[in-house]
Amino acid sequence: MKLIGFSLFLWTTLLVSVHSDLASDRASLVALRAAVGGRSLLWNLSSSPCNWTGVTCVQNRIIELRLPGMGLSGQLPIAIGNLTELRTLSLRFNALSGPIPSDFAKLTNLRYLYLQGNRFSGQIPGFLFSLQKLIRLNLANNNFNGTIPESVNNLTRLGTLYLENNQLSGSIPDINLPSLEQINVSFNHLNGSIPTGLSGKPLSAFLGNSLCGKPLVSCNGTESSNGTESSGNKLSGGAIAGIVIGCVLGVLLILVLLICLCRRKGGKKTETRDIAPAKQAEVEIPRDKAAGESDTRSSGLSGVVKRDAKSSGSKNLVFFGKASRVFDLEDLLRASAEVLGKGTFGTAYKATLEMGMVVAVKRLKDVTVSEKEFKEKMEVVGAMDHQNLVPLRAYYFSGDEKLLVYDYMPMGSLSALLHGNRGAGRTPLNWDTRSGVALGAARGIAYLHSKGPGISHGNIKSSNILLTTSYEARVSDFGLAQLAGPTSTPNRVDGYRAPELTDSRKVSQKADVYSFGILLLELLTGKAPTHALLNEEGVDLPRWVQSIVREEWTAEVFDLELLRYQNVEEDMVQLLQLAINCTAQYPDKRPAMADVTSQIEELCRSSSEKETQIHDADVGSSQQTYSVDSGAPPSSVKD
Known part of the structure; x- marks a missing residue:
């Protein structure tokens, strides 16, 4: 009986302990939400914190807290440090400010800490470098000042250290961490020489500072950070040569721009009329709109293709299936053409016919097959009929010109x-x-x-x-x-x-x-x-x-x-x-x-x-959550 009683006591104690730990974790998150989350964290406070957005639990303890880009603002409270089993903390890309709370020193199990893209300020606290299990530390794009602590060498498991775009000053300590694969201290106010142990890191990791040594320029006094001699005002032979070459290239660039402007003015006079001089050059087209850029230049399609297509005699477009045959090659060549992009196999144009119909025309390049083989392959392509394919409507083949006509997709790629567009307004x-x-x-x-x-x-x-x-x-x-x-x-x-x-x-x-x-x-x-x-x-x-x-x-x-x-x-x-x-x-x-x-x-x-x-479920839970705050209706809150 004594043994049974002891077992019951042990299990009761264990269950109370587990419940207490989770209750403590929950209290920490509630305090965090009250301080910086407010209505940004739509947590149902009546449910288990393990079911809350961004929270991961194992054995009734919170091990991950991921709240990136949640619109959090203000200063972190003394609360997160109570999440003693936390392995991952991600608060990146919010608007958090002030210093990192001192209770972070209790996060001894932390492996991944992501605080980049906030407004944290003050010195980087030394207690962060007592968290010896840290593998990845990202404090980039904040307002940290002061020096990089020597105690960074305590993090023997650290693989990544990102400190770029802060206001750090002083020299880089002699970092000697065998596991460190990635480091970036660029665009701070650091000076002095780069430690030998970091000399093999990329140049981009140190830009925007007053640093010297590999991978930047030497610190032996013969060169300064801008590549000129430090012993006087004289320019080195290499610098002079660079200036001369730069001037020559500048003159050449101006000449090329003038030539392009003249040719563009000449092209505007032709508009959609055939322009077929034998030595007319192909139009140079910029890279496709993969970066969101567009080329709004518009002219007649006949101004792009060569004479061979315009004097093709009996040759015309070859249509497929039930494609509309309301236009022919001459109609297509008279269409106004706007560059859509240049790809692997040629340049694509938006062609607007005089009747108002819009099609996409691809002008192929580097085609090496015979006309017979080209026709056979186009027959296969033209026979493809599926709602998730852009159908090939017609093609044209001649010695110098190969054109493909597709449906036009107005939304682009x-x-x-x-x-x-990754900026504001996207x-x-x-x-x-x-x-x-x-x-x-x-x-x-x-x-x-x-x-x-x-x-x-x-x-x-x-x-x-x-x-x-x-x-x-x-x-x-x-x-x-x-x-x-x-x-x-x-x-x-x-x-x-x-x-x-x-x-x-x-x-x-x-x-x-x-x-x-x-x-x-x-x-x-x-x-x-x-x-x-x-x-x-x-x-x-x-x-x-x-x-x-x-x-x-x-x-x-x-x-x-x-x-x-x-x-x-x-x-x-x-x-x-x-x-x-x-x-x-x-x-x-x-x-x-x-x-x-x-x-x-x-x-x-x-x-x-x-x-x-x-x-x-949100219809009920969101109302319950907002009744805790101040009764604001869910409809007033955006995702």
Whole structure:
């Protein structure tokens, strides 16, 4: 009986302890919400904190608190330090100010601390460097001043230290941390020499300071930070040569601009009339609108194509299926033309015919196949009929000119939508839109693959995913890879190319799957493959994502615009895993597009059902939450 009584006492004590720990954690979050969250944190205070947005629990203890971009403001209270089991704390991109509270010293289990993009001020507290389990510390883009503490060397497990864009001064301490892979102290007020242990880090990690030593210029007195001699006012021979070369280049640039202006004025006089001098040069077109830029220059399409097309005699456009034949080649050449973009296989134009019809015309380049082979391949492309493909309506072939006529997509490309305007006034691209685009593109590509093992796209990327006015995806440029010569290497430099692809003309369906996986990563991270280097030179998008996932920083992968949709995090992680599977190094490890499509369909269906359930639940829970504050109606609060 004594033994049974002791056991009951032990279990009762344990249960009370667990409940007490969770109650303490809950009290800390409530204090945090009262101080800086207010109505930004729509937590149902009557439920368990483990169910609150941004909170992750294990064994009834809070181990993760992720509240990025939640509109938090004011100073942090003395509260978070009571979350003694916390492993990850992310408060990045809010408007928090003041010093870091002293109770952070109690977060001895903390591994990942993200405070970047706030207004924290004061010196970097030394107690942060007593948290010996820290792996990743990001204090960038704040107002910290003072020096970098010598005690940084206490963090023997630290792999990342970001301190850029603060007001730190003094010299960099002699940091000697074998595990430190990434550091950035750029754009502070630091001076002195860069420690030898950091000499192998990228140049960009130290810019915007008064520092010297590798990887910057030498500190031996022969050079200063601007590359001129410090012993006097004389310029070195290299500097003089640079000035001379710069002047010459400046003169040449001015001449080129004058020539371009003259040619542009001459082109305006022709408007939509045929201009067919034999030695007329092709119009130089800027890169496609992948960065959101547009080229509004407009002229007659006949001013772009060569004489061969305009004197083609019996040759005309070849139409497919039930495409409208209300215009011919001459009508097309008289159409006003606006540049849409320059891609792998040629330049695309928006062509407005005199009758008002608008089409997209792609002028191909580097086509190496014969007219017979071109016709055969275009017959295959023209026969493709699916709601998620941009249909080929007609084509024209002659010795010097190859034109393709498509439906015009007024909303432009996914690339422009994702990367075009990241500044003020941008409408965030939500989860429903992104997952819908992923599903539409997957269906279009799966349809192509269903037409036979030898049928593939060959150039899948975000600039080739066009959008309707309702943001439905339409895949373009399919079937063109095998027309190009060996010098046209789609995906080779833009981050979408499968590692096994050595000849751009010999693409495979598994290579398409790889490119589609990159597209999924782009949708989830908001980063173009060519700009995914972050602070690691030479790292492509899949490797960057996998490195973060391996270190259990998964939420740090996602685009900030997606992190506001906390209720779909599970779905985002599932799509991320699918993207990683698609970008497997070896082709036989990648799923088929039909399986990829099925998984995305299931994911979208799950998201839709979950959204409906949450919406229904929020009607009651949000009212209950707001009654605790001051009775403000939920309708007065924006997401």
